[in-house]
Each structure stands twice: as structure tokens, then as C-alpha cells.
Amino acid sequence: MTVKDVIKNKILQDMVQAVNPPGKWKVMVVDDEALRILNTVCKLSDLTDEHVISVEGLAKRRQPYPDREAIYFISPDPASVQRIIDDYTQPKPPYAAIHIFCSAPLSDTLFEKIKRSPASKFIQSLKELNVDFSAPESHVFTVDFPNSLKTAFNPQTPSLQNYELEKIAKRLASVLASLGEYPYIRYHDPSGGKKASAAGKLAELVQAELDSLSRINPNFPPQTQYQRAILVIMDRAVDLLTPIIHSFSYQAMVMDLLGLEDMKYSPADGDPVKLDESDLVWNQARHWHIAEVMEYLADAVNKFTTENKAAAFAMKRNNSGGSSLDQIQQMKDTMAHLPQFQEMKAKYSLHTSLCHEAMKAYNGRRLERISQIEQDLATGETSDGRSPRLSLMEVISLLDDPRIEHEEKLRLVMFYVIAQNGMSDSDRQKLMEHAKLTLEESQAVHNLSMLGVRLSASLMGRKGDNKGQYAYGMRDKGKEHKFENSRFTPIIKYILEDQVKNVVEGITFPWVREPPSSELGGRPMTWAASGSAASGAPSAAGSVRTKASWATRRAVVSANANGTATGSGGLAGLQPRPTENLRANGPRVIVFVLGGLTPSELKACYDVMKDQQREIIAGSTHLINPMHFVEDVKDLHRHGPSRPPRPAGSSRASLPERASSSPSIGDRSPRSTARDMNGGSAYPARSSKHSTARTDSAPAIIGPRTGSSGAVASRIGNIENRLAGMNLSERPPIGGASGKPANGRSALREDSASRSVNIDKEREKKKGWFTRK
Structure with missing residues (x-):
């Protein structure tokens, strides 16, 4: 069961399905925090299928439903609790009865306040x-603490740091408990035990939270046939190059160059689109x-x-005529394939537009030379x-280039300072002067020292740090790569590979409690590397835990693993494969990064999972x-809020979208805890055609120097022209006339989301609840 499945099961089964009013239909009221959680795993149809007639904001003015029961889904926030109480200080209560569900434990104070309220x-x-x-x-989760970098590296006071780390630890323990895991914990300690690290403090706090849960609830951890998981906690200082380097994998590139927030893309001629795993093109190619x-x-x-009849008809109609009988038959074939045509044309147009915008930004920012310098420095x-014989003057020449954006110059200076690991003060000052950095930006360069970067050269030399076997570029030397601008490997990949092989450096990554050797193993690495399918049986070395799940109430029938697939037309080759039982190959590895996780590191985690056939779950305070x-x-140097805090993962939440992600429900039951009112995945395999293995004698690069950028631009243009040639209305006419659907919108812009809305509306009319009483 994936992390998304866990949350979705808890929401739908432990909350929505647990409320069964006499009239069947119910209302859901949510605060902003609960709505954000809801939007990550559910779409509106998931809720309407469970007889939820309306999802409304707690802070907004709402229409009362005095004959309906309501579900209040809230965070344990005093303001949210007060709004619930305010609803029932009115002469006429808005709902017949209410069921309150909190995303996290309520404090005793708030609990007592609810008990004593009207x-x-x-x-x-x-x-x-x-x-x-x-x-x-x-396979990714966040605990939503976007200001955690300052918490880890420059807290206002030690007590404030402990307070913030305790909140993070509670949420991380909540994730682990929801997954049914009581893992062995290790953490990054760059000092080798000489001083406490933020990662070490967090590891101890998480261990204490899990120990407390185990003492309070004898049913935790749950019974399982698999080995005990391993949690690796590290902070952002473990790798400072990856957050700044220009990465050219699809997801990393669009997040960087297009600045997508919450993975929402707004095309120039259409509505915003959310890029998530329900988009099979994105899921395959990200x-x-x-x-x-x-x-x-x-x-x-x-x-x-x-291959698609509708697409073929559209292309043929633009080029030829034909008899009426032929066109009638073609129209019948076209109508049969029209839904797949509309959906896939929208998908291909969307991703072609994304690639076009990304490459436009790549060329406009002149990233070819910058990326070459970054790769040489990093590897x-x-x-x-x-x-590399990279002189300071070569970098300065780029900083003097007026065609390069100012933000790129700041990143280049920071990257150079990190990679050099010590340089003369005069050279560093030259870089900042030629980049024309502001006082705030110059302070950012100096703030790197708070993350462990050596700014000035020392008598010990540049290699006097304690990165050990996880130094930048050490394993990249001599390695062949397909793309010249993608030679650098994030450090997290080395760490995960070593953990899977049980060769992580113990001084740099000590255990909170060292496990027995039998708990660390898995199948031999020769088997994992062979790519054999997992048998589903537990490892012989694994221990069987005998306790029942800490909050399991009932078993859940397993759903189809391909629940998100549409299964026809152009999507057929992109259907997600059933999740292999990777846990049978060895303990699940959960990695948590304090201070933020990048798209390149997510890619590294998926790569290790695919290559080593072991389940990897990546978590962080935020992306x-x-x-x-x-x-x-x-x-980083400031104490107190200096600017409005950035939202944890996105812009302001909105009501669940019909086109949002809908992962399949897994085969394990959800978990929840009740209080007495009386006081008591699978990573989709890529085809060999898209393998990243080196196939050419020389590495490729996107850039005018080799002509590849022009080839990519030409390819984009060819795709756009071919898509534009599919000029097909919703009802293909006989002959050369064209038309529009009755709603006045061009059928070419009708996508799967809009069709889903219409279908759901028709379904609602049949159910008869669309008229509010």
C-alpha cells in the first residue's frame, strides 16, 4: 500500500463510509488544512459516490441543511474548533447531527472545549x-513545514528548535504509524559524533514518539510477515549542490524553469491543469x-x-474528400474512438506545450554553458x-554577460562557492561584484557557511570536511553518461544504494538503536540486479511481528491496482503495471530530508527502487x-519571520477537482483513533527505448553547440503541426462543413475532465439530489 492509498483509505473508509445517516446523503465541511489533504488524494466523484452531496469551506458562508448530517473534517486548530461551536450558537442549527474528524490529535484543551459547548x-x-x-x-510524503531550514540551522533559541522538531517528529511518527511501521532509525551526523546535529535530534524525537505509541497501544506495530523498515533521516546540508543545479529531467526542468507551484500548469489557451499520477503521460515520463x-x-x-480512428479521420479529412458512403462509415468509426481521441489529443498537446515552454526558457536563459560549468564542478x-581546467575568469565572463538573467548569476555564484569548498575572500568578492549581487543576495552567499560550507581556504586545504564516502562527484568519475548536461548524481542516491546493500558508513550515519544483522538483509544483490520478479513471499531473514494493527478495525478488500487507468486508445501503452511486492526483497527503506526535497532527489529514489527492486519511500518537510x-x-540569518511564509506545497487549496488524482485503494485497512465523548506503488518500468544507459560513443547535450537544441525545437514544431492538423469537431460532418458542439466550445478543447463533469452531472440528476431542499 502506498502513502497515497493510506490517506485515501482513511478519508473514505474511516471517515466518509463510517457516517451512515438515515437519509443516506450527507454534507462535508472542511477547513483549509483538511481541504489541502483532501485534494492530494481524492477527486469530487470519490466523495459523491459515497453520498456526499456538498463539500463546503468551514470559514465561508454556507447554506444550511437542517435535515442532513454533516462531517466536519478539520485540523486541530483553535480557530476551526471555534467555528464549529459558532455554528451551534445560532437559533437554528445548520445540520441535524455532526461527526467531527480531526487530521491530527486534538489537545486536551480543545477536546474539553468541544465537550462543554452547545x-x-x-x-x-x-x-x-x-x-x-x-x-x-x-511513494512521496511531506509533513508540511516549509520553514524547516531555519529550524535546523539557525533557530532563534535551542528551546524553539526543540519545539519545532517535536512538531515535525509527531507528524513523521504519524506517517510511520499510518504505514504500520516501527522502523530502525539512523541519521546523518557529519561531525562523527562530535556535536549534535538537527537530524540526530529529530531521530531521537521520532524514536521517542514511536516508543510511546508502542507502550500506550499494545496493538502497535501491526502484525506483518515482512522485515522491519529502516528510516534514514538527514538534513539539507548533506547535499547543497542538488537544490541549485540545473536538472534536465522533465519534472525538475518544468518546476525550475517554469516555476510551477503545486504542479499546476496554466496553458495560454486553456484552463489550469494539475500534473499528477493520474496523467499517464506525466506518470511515465516525468x-x-x-x-x-x-x-x-x-x-x-x-x-x-x-491507429486511432478519430485521429486518422481528422487527418484524412484535411487532405481529401471521398464519397458520402465512405464518409458515413468513417464517421461511425470516428464516433466510436472519439473519447480516446479527445483525451489523448489534450494530453499530447499539454505535454508538447510544456516541453516547448521549457526549451524556450532553456535557450532564453543561455543554460548550455552554465550547465556545462555546473556539471564539471559537481563531478x-x-x-x-x-x-576540468575551469578558471575563475571563465566564471566571471559569464557573470559579465548581460544576456544571462540575474537570478542565474546568483545561482552560479552560490554553486561555485559550494563546489570550491573554500576560496580566497578576494576571489569570492570578485564573483559577487561581477554578478552585481544586492546586499541581501551577498548575505545569501555568506549564509551558506551556516549550512556547513567552507567559505575561505584553510590551512587544512579544501578537503578537510567530513563528507566521507558521500563527497560530491566521487562516484561519478569515469562513469559514462548519455547526456552531457546530466552527469551529476544527487548524494541521496549513493546513500540509498549503500543502505540497500548494508554498507552505509556507520560513523556518518549512526543508528539510534542498532538492529541485529538479520534485520538489515534481503535477497542477495545478484538477484536484485537481475531484475527477477518478486515472488511475494517474505524474506527468510525477516522477523514476523505478532501484534495487530494499532488502529485497524476491519479488513479491506483489495482493489484493482490499475484503478487510475482508462485502459483504451492511445493510453494502452501507458497503463501502470500492478505493484510488485518489493518488500519481499528486503526491508522497506524510508528516507526523510529535513529542509526540503528536490525533484532530482525524487527521481533518484525511484531509480534506486527500480534498479535494486526494493521499496523506497521518500519524505521531507516540504518539496x-x-x-x-x-x-x-x-x-537563514534572520530571526523571526522576515517575509510571509511560503505555503507548504502549493497555492491556496480549492475544492476537490474532478480531474485530480485518484489512486487505487490498496489491500490493507485504514487506521484511526477514537476519543470517548464521555471523558475517556509501483514505479512504472521504462522501455528499453528510453533507457538512460549510454548508447553513443559521445555524450549528447541540449544546446546549439551540437545542434541538438535545434533538433528538439524542430521536433516540437512537427508535433504541434501534426496535432493542429487534427481539426475535428464533436460531431464530424458529412462533407467539408464544420461545426461546434451545442455548448459553443470547440470540441478540440474538450478534455477528459470536462467529460467527467458532464457524466457526473447526469449521474447526479438520475439520483435526484441535485435540487437542494
Whole structure:
């Protein structure tokens, strides 16, 4: 069961399905925090299928339903509790009865406040779901603390740091408990035990939270046939190059160059679109290099226009006439394939537009030379394996180039300072002067020292730090790569590979409590590397835990693993494969980064999971792109809020969308805890066609120097022209006339989301509840 499945099951089964009023239909009222959680895992149809007639904001003016029962889904926030109480100080209560569900445990103070309020006589149930975290992807979670970099590296006081770390630890423990895991914990300690690290403090706090839960609830941890999981906690200082480097995998590139927030893209001629795992093109290609994505789109569009009857009819109609009988038959074939045509044309148009915008930004920012310098500095060698002879003057020449954006110059200065690991004060000053950095930006460069970066050269030399076997670029030397601008590997990948092989350096990554060797193993690495399918049986070395799940109430029938797939037309080749039982190969590895996680690191986690056939779950306080990281470093020296805090994962939440992600329900039951009112995934395998293995004698690069940028631009243009040629209305006419659907919108812009809305509306009319009483 993935992290998304856990949250979705708790919401739908432990909350929505647990409320069964006599009239069947119910209302849901949510605060902003609960709505954000809801939006990550559910779409509106999931709730209407469970007889929820309306989802309304707690802070907004709402229409009363005095004959309906209501579900209040809230965070344990005093303001949210007060609004519930205010609803029942009115002469006429808005709902017949209420059921309160909290995303996290209520404080005793808030609990007593609810008990003594006028609302208490209307409350039929009050439960705590422990879902105070987000799951932007199936194997990714965040605990939503976007200001955690300052918490870890420059707290105002030690007590304030402890307070913030305790809150993070509680949420991380909530994730682990929801997954049914009581893991062995290890953490990053760059000092080798000489001084306490923020990661070490967090590890101890998480251990204490889990120990407390185990003492309070004898049913935790749950019974399982698998080995005990391993939690690796590290902070952002473990790798400072990855948050700044220009990465050219699809997801990282659009988040960086297009500045997408909450993975929402707003095309120039359409409505905003959320990029998530329900988009099978995105799910398949998000971690590919941008050049591979364009190659895939070109091939997919060509195949689509020849195999889909509607697309073929549209293309043929633009080029020829034909008899009326032939056109009637073609129209019948076209109508049969029209839904797949509309959906896939929208998908291919969307991703072609994304690639076009990303490449436009790449060329406009002149990233070819910048990325080459970054890769040479990060890996310690040039693309042909020689030691780089990069002089300070070469970097200064780029900083003096007026065609390069100012933000890129700031990133280049920060990158150079980190990679050099010590340089003369005069050289560093030259860089900042030529980049024309503001006082705030110059302070950001100096703030890097708070993250462990050596700014000035020392008598010990540049290699006097304690990165050990996880130094930048050490494992990249001599390695062949397909793309010249993608040679650097995030440090997190090395750490996870070593953990899977049980060779992580113990001094740099000590255990909170060292496990027995039998708990660390799995199948031999020769088996894992062979790519054999998992058998589903537990490892012989694994221990069987005998306790029942700490909050399990009932078993859940397993759903189809391919529940998100549409299963026809152009999507057929993109259907997600059933999740393999990777836990049978060894203990699940959960990695948590304090201070933010990047798209490149998410890719690294998926790569290790695929290559080593072991389940990896990635977590962090929040997800970041380079802009976020630079802004955080600017503020690192300040105490107190210097600017409005950035939302944890997105812009302001909105009501659940019909086109949002809908992962399938897994085969394990959800968990929740109740309080007495009386006081008591699978990573989709890529085809060999898109393998990242080196196939050419020389590495490729996107850039005018080799002509690849022009080739990519040409390919984008060809795809756009081919898609534009599919001029097909909703009802293909006989002959050459054209038309529009009755709603006045061009059928070419009708996507799966709008069709889903219409279908749901028709379904609602049949049910008869669309008229409010």
C-alpha cells in the first residue's frame, strides 16, 4: 500500500463510509488544512459516490441543511474548533447531527472545549484520523513545514528548535504509524559524533514518539510477515549542490524553469491543469531527460494519428474528400474512438506545450554553458573524463554577460562557492561584484557557511570536511553518461544504494538503536540486479511481528491496482503495471530530508527502487525547487519571520477537482483513533527505448553547440503541426462543413475532465439530489 492509498483509505473508509445517516446523503465541511489533504488524494466523484452531496469551506458562508448530517473534517486548530461551536450558537442549527474528524490529535484543551459547548449535543462521533501529512506522489510524503531550514540551522533559541522538531517528529511518527511501521532509525551526523546535529535530534524525537505509541497501544506495530523498515533521516546540508543545479529531467526542468507551484500548469489557451499520477503521460515520463520526452511524444503522436480512428479521420479529412458512403462509415468509426481521441489529443498537446515552454526558457536563459560549468564542478571532471581546467575568469565572463538573467548569476555564484569548498575572500568578492549581487543576495552567499560550507581556504586545504564516502562527484568519475548536461548524481542516491546493500558508513550515519544483522538483509544483490520478479513471499531473514494493527478495525478488500487507468486508445501503452511486492526483497527503506526535497532527489529514489527492486519511500518537510532554496538561504540569518511564509506545497487549496488524482485503494485497512465523548506503488518500468544507459560513443547535450537544441525545437514544431492538423469537431460532418458542439466550445478543447463533469452531472440528476431542499 502506498502513502497515497493510506490517506485515501482513511478519508473514505474511516471517515466518509463510517457516517451512515438515515437519509443516506450527507454534507462535508472542511477547513483549509483538511481541504489541502483532501485534494492530494481524492477527486469530487470519490466523495459523491459515497453520498456526499456538498463539500463546503468551514470559514465561508454556507447554506444550511437542517435535515442532513454533516462531517466536519478539520485540523486541530483553535480557530476551526471555534467555528464549529459558532455554528451551534445560532437559533437554528445548520445540520441535524455532526461527526467531527480531526487530521491530527486534538489537545486536551480543545477536546474539553468541544465537550462543554452547545455543539456537543449534536455530536454523534469524534475521531482523530492521524493524516496530518500530504502525499503528492504514491511513494512521496511531506509533513508540511516549509520553514524547516531555519529550524535546523539557525533557530532563534535551542528551546524553539526543540519545539519545532517535536512538531515535525509527531507528524513523521504519524506517517510511520499510518504505514504500520516501527522502523530502525539512523541519521546523518557529519561531525562523527562530535556535536549534535538537527537530524540526530529529530531521530531521537521520532524514536521517542514511536516508543510511546508502542507502550500506550499494545496493538502497535501491526502484525506483518515482512522485515522491519529502516528510516534514514538527514538534513539539507548533506547535499547543497542538488537544490541549485540545473536538472534536465522533465519534472525538475518544468518546476525550475517554469516555476510551477503545486504542479499546476496554466496553458495560454486553456484552463489550469494539475500534473499528477493520474496523467499517464506525466506518470511515465516525468523523470526522463527532456530530450527523451520529446522523442517519446513524437513517436506517440505519430502512432496515435495512424491507429486511432478519430485521429486518422481528422487527418484524412484535411487532405481529401471521398464519397458520402465512405464518409458515413468513417464517421461511425470516428464516433466510436472519439473519447480516446479527445483525451489523448489534450494530453499530447499539454505535454508538447510544456516541453516547448521549457526549451524556450532553456535557450532564453543561455543554460548550455552554465550547465556545462555546473556539471564539471559537481563531478570533478569534464564530459570526456579529463580534469576540468575551469578558471575563475571563465566564471566571471559569464557573470559579465548581460544576456544571462540575474537570478542565474546568483545561482552560479552560490554553486561555485559550494563546489570550491573554500576560496580566497578576494576571489569570492570578485564573483559577487561581477554578478552585481544586492546586499541581501551577498548575505545569501555568506549564509551558506551556516549550512556547513567552507567559505575561505584553510590551512587544512579544501578537503578537510567530513563528507566521507558521500563527497560530491566521487562516484561519478569515469562513469559514462548519455547526456552531457546530466552527469551529476544527487548524494541521496549513493546513500540509498549503500543502505540497500548494508554498507552505509556507520560513523556518518549512526543508528539510534542498532538492529541485529538479520534485520538489515534481503535477497542477495545478484538477484536484485537481475531484475527477477518478486515472488511475494517474505524474506527468510525477516522477523514476523505478532501484534495487530494499532488502529485497524476491519479488513479491506483489495482493489484493482490499475484503478487510475482508462485502459483504451492511445493510453494502452501507458497503463501502470500492478505493484510488485518489493518488500519481499528486503526491508522497506524510508528516507526523510529535513529542509526540503528536490525533484532530482525524487527521481533518484525511484531509480534506486527500480534498479535494486526494493521499496523506497521518500519524505521531507516540504518539496522545493531552486528558487525556493535560494529564498530560504537568503533568510537563514534572520530571526523571526522576515517575509510571509511560503505555503507548504502549493497555492491556496480549492475544492476537490474532478480531474485530480485518484489512486487505487490498496489491500490493507485504514487506521484511526477514537476519543470517548464521555471523558475517556509501483514505479512504472521504462522501455528499453528510453533507457538512460549510454548508447553513443559521445555524450549528447541540449544546446546549439551540437545542434541538438535545434533538433528538439524542430521536433516540437512537427508535433504541434501534426496535432493542429487534427481539426475535428464533436460531431464530424458529412462533407467539408464544420461545426461546434451545442455548448459553443470547440470540441478540440474538450478534455477528459470536462467529460467527467458532464457524466457526473447526469449521474447526479438520475439520483435526484441535485435540487437542494
